[in-house]
Amino acid sequence: MKFTPLHIPEVVLIEPKVFGDERGFFLESWNRQSFAKAGIDQDFVQDNHSSSAQGVLRGLHYQIRQPQGKLVRVISGEVFDVAVDLRRGSPHFGRWVGARLSAQNKHMLWVPPGFAHGFYVLSERAEFCYKCTDYYAPEHERSLRWDDSRLAIDWPLPPGTEPVLSAKDADAVGLAEAEVYP
Template sequence: MKILNTQLPDVKLLEPQVFGDERGYFFETFREAWFKQHIADVDFVQENQSKSCKGTLRGLHYQLQQPQGKLVRVISGEIFDVCVDLRCDSPTFGQWAGQYLSAENRRQMWVPAGFAHGFYVVSDLAECLYQCTDYYAPTDEHSIKWNDATLAISWPIIPEQALIISNKDANANAFSEAALFDKPSAISSVTKQGNCDAN
């Protein structure tokens, strides 16, 4: 597995070695011991799959009391995958990383706990798989508006394609109003609201 850097040092792209012949191909998508040694010493407890049509934007989502690290990959189609650092004490606080993940490039993105996550579908359809380091907790889910002016994420929105987004995501909090993580290392359950310097 090849490790590729992103705009944020803690967010990594993983690119597999593919073995192909006239029958097709084979590649390893995950090896626990290797991941713990080279990426993060975490355990995955839940795996999710989603299917979305072109123009769908999901995010930006995160959990506070049960923060989730996510290993995201695409098994059909292509997405633009985005994460935002919400850890107040992090040197990259408030910064974002975005990468194209597709069935063709077979890349995975590691999004650590303490980040908000979302994606935009650029192909006709896209199916995503993501492993999580904690369980989904509906009462602990938070969202930040996808087009927040402060974050200024450069989404590759297709001009002629209508944006498909849930009401919840369309009415998400601004970054300035969002609950944030105090400590990047332990990911404290104690949070601050909005600007980290204000409290």
């Protein structure tokens, strides 16, 4: 596996070795030893799987208590995946990084605890899978506004379109009002 830190170095793009032939392909999506050698020494407690239509934007989500690290990947379709640093003491506080994840490129992204996370669906449909380092705790879940001008996320939306949002995400707060980590 190839581990590449992004502009916020705690967020890591992971490119697994893919072995393919006329039958299909094989890849290792998780290997504790390989990840630990790359500095991602985590225990995962929950796996999640979502399916979304084109134009859906999910996020930006985080848990203010029981923060979750997420190892994310796409098994069908393509998304633009985003992580926002919400650690007030970080030199990268309020900054974001993004990557295109698809079933074709088979890339994964490590989003550590202390970050808000979201994705925008580029393909007709996308199936998104992720491992979490802590359990879902709805009472601690928060949503950060996807279009906050202070974040200035460069979402790849077609000109003149708005993403499809859940009611929770439509009511999300901006960074100035958000609960953040120390």
